[in-house]
Amino acid sequence: MNVIVVGSGIAGLTAALHAHESGHVVTLVTKGALGDGSTGFAQGGVAGVYGAGDSAQRHARDTMDAGAGLSDEAAVSILVAEGAARIAELITRGVAFDRSPDGQLLLGREAAHSHARIVHAGGDATGAAISRALSYAVRDTDITIVEEAFLVDLMIVDGVARGIRTLIDGASGELDADAVILATGGAGHLYAHTTNPAGTTGDGIAAALRAGAAVADLEFVQFHPTILDSSPAFLISEAVRGEGATLIDSDGRRFMFDVHPDGELAPRDVVSRAIARQAAAQGSPVRLDATMLGTTMLARRFPTIDRVTRERGFDWAREPIPVTPAAHYLMGGIVTDLDGRTSIPGLFAVGEVARTGVHGANRLASNSLLEGAVFGARAAAALVAPAPATASTPVRAWRDDILPSNHLAALPFSRAALQQLMWDHVGLLRTDEGLAHAREVIRAWRAGLDASHSVADHEDANLLLLADETVSAALRRTESVGAHFREPALIGV
Known part of the structure; x- marks a missing residue:
């Protein structure tokens, strides 16, 4: 099969390597340089190595508890069962996790973990070590690497994902494929304050939404x-x-x-x-x-x-x-099964762009790198067994069914204004009034947004689409759970 992997964090790099090693022809497309993205910024480590008194079952329980009971038990079971193999693979590929003088892996502990089970590299430079090693491994193959390429949209033919549309140096292009694996990360730049690098603007989720893919848990x-x-x-x-x-x-x-x-x-x-x-x-x-x-x-x-x-x-x-x-991290995203398949045949999603069900309402620390490695490998293995076609209705790019009020339509849009609106009303502490206000402003901005031409234009459109979907999801979930917290009145942050 000809496979396109979009994104070059731990999930995308792992998926590309496994697909290549399974005999597929792989093209890896990345928004920036190879290895750019959130993985390289990860400090803590990878959960999944169990010492005395610890076990995969305890790790699963901690994951479920942190997820406020909304994690998918089957997905969590896979995460902890296959974690050791993926960590061993990272070591084989050259990740030098920190060790004691006698050669044992050093294990750290983080919030909501009942035991120390987190391996790290360079003290607090785990993500950088992983990104570097996997990028070297990819460059050492004949995987085609396309850098500085922006994902504009998915190409859907007869209900099946058959490639992507790109923007490279201002020129539009198309790449055909038998399957597409999205590993484009989250949408941290919805908010005024974020740990995410500049490119995390929800491009993969937005493209999947426009193609009609199911998404869930964006409120988390x-x-x-x-x-x-x-x-x-x-x-x-x-x-x-x-x-x-x-x-x-x-x-x-x-x-x-x-x-x-x-x-x-x-x-x-x-x-x-x-x-x-x-x-x-x-x-x-x-x-x-x-x-x-x-x-x-x-x-x-x-x-x-x-x-x-x-x-x-x-x-x-x-x-x-x-x-x-x-x-910091989006628990929701494109809905997948346990092998990364989405509701669109031929389209897979892995890493932060995906909603595997592992994280529930609140991700357990150091489970994200593990999830990327585990489900990146599983998606590559599933390429030989495509799911049957299912009907889906594309989400409209413009909300022409929403008529903004005149005073809101006059408010000027800017990315900074959107980010502040999200921070104030769709952030740590949320109210009915604040969420409703945010949605009205966002939809007014969407209705008045000009057509996208540059990368920045496309990013703005993607952020507005994701903002609309996020605030709508937050309004639908009326109870407080995990990272989604509703209260009667806003508290300034």
Whole structure:
């Protein structure tokens, strides 16, 4: 088969390698350079190595608990059952995970994990190590690599995915295929504050929506609790809290145990909301205190964070550093089965762009890299067994059934305005009134948006489509669960 893989994070690179090794002709298309994307920024590690007293069953239970009971049990079972093989494969492909002097893999612990089971590389540079090794592996094959190529749309022929439309250096083009695997990541740039690199504008999900693919759980957006409160956004890994760092208020008091019995190691949604509320109440950022870990340990275990915080003027070995939440990961996406198949025959989705069901309402820390590796491999294996065609109705690109009110239609659109609207009303803390207002503004902007020509134009259209779908999903889910939190009145963040 001729297979196109779109995206070059851990999910896309794994899918491309496995498809190539199975004898398929593979073309890997990536928006930036090979290996660009969120994977390279991942600090914490890959969950799935079990020490004494731990097991895959315990990992599955932690995943289900973090997902607020909405994770798909079958998908979680596959994740933890196949995780060890995928981690071993990463080692074989050249990822040098950190080890003790006697050669044992060093295991870290992060929030909502009941045991230390997370392997890491370079201390806090796991994603970079994985991206580098898998990119080298891909370049060492005859996989065709197309860089700096923007995904405009999917090519659907008789209900089957048969390729993609691209924009490269301003020129439109088409690439034919027997199957397409989307691995384009999430949509962090829906929000004013995000850990995601600039290219995460929801392109794959938007293209799948326009083609009529089923999506789900877009309301579940995970906000990472601890981003250094200094521009540009820089993530302070959850592993820092796993090693013993604490969150303190303006008086130096730990406040997380007022909110959850697990304190700083509560699920991410709980910690993020607590930080936002505390910061609003005291009128200043919450601080992360890692001073008890000492200069030597911080520099050895977290060399990247240590370097960047010092470059920003913070000596985190001597004083607590200010932190704030930011949009980090999308639990929802294109609905897939356990082999990455979507509702459109010939179209697969893996990684953050997919809704496998693993994450439920709130992703367990360090499960994302694992999911990308596990389901990237499964999708490649499923290429020999396409699912039968199913009917689908394409989503219209423009909402001409929604008539915006005059005052909203006059509001000027900009990406920054959209991101602030989403942050204010579709972020950590949501209300009926705020969600309804956001949807009305978004639909007014969509109705007035000009045709897309440049990459930026297409990105704006994709972000608006994703924003519309996200806020609509949030309005439909009236109960608070996991990362989706409804309350009577907004609390400023």
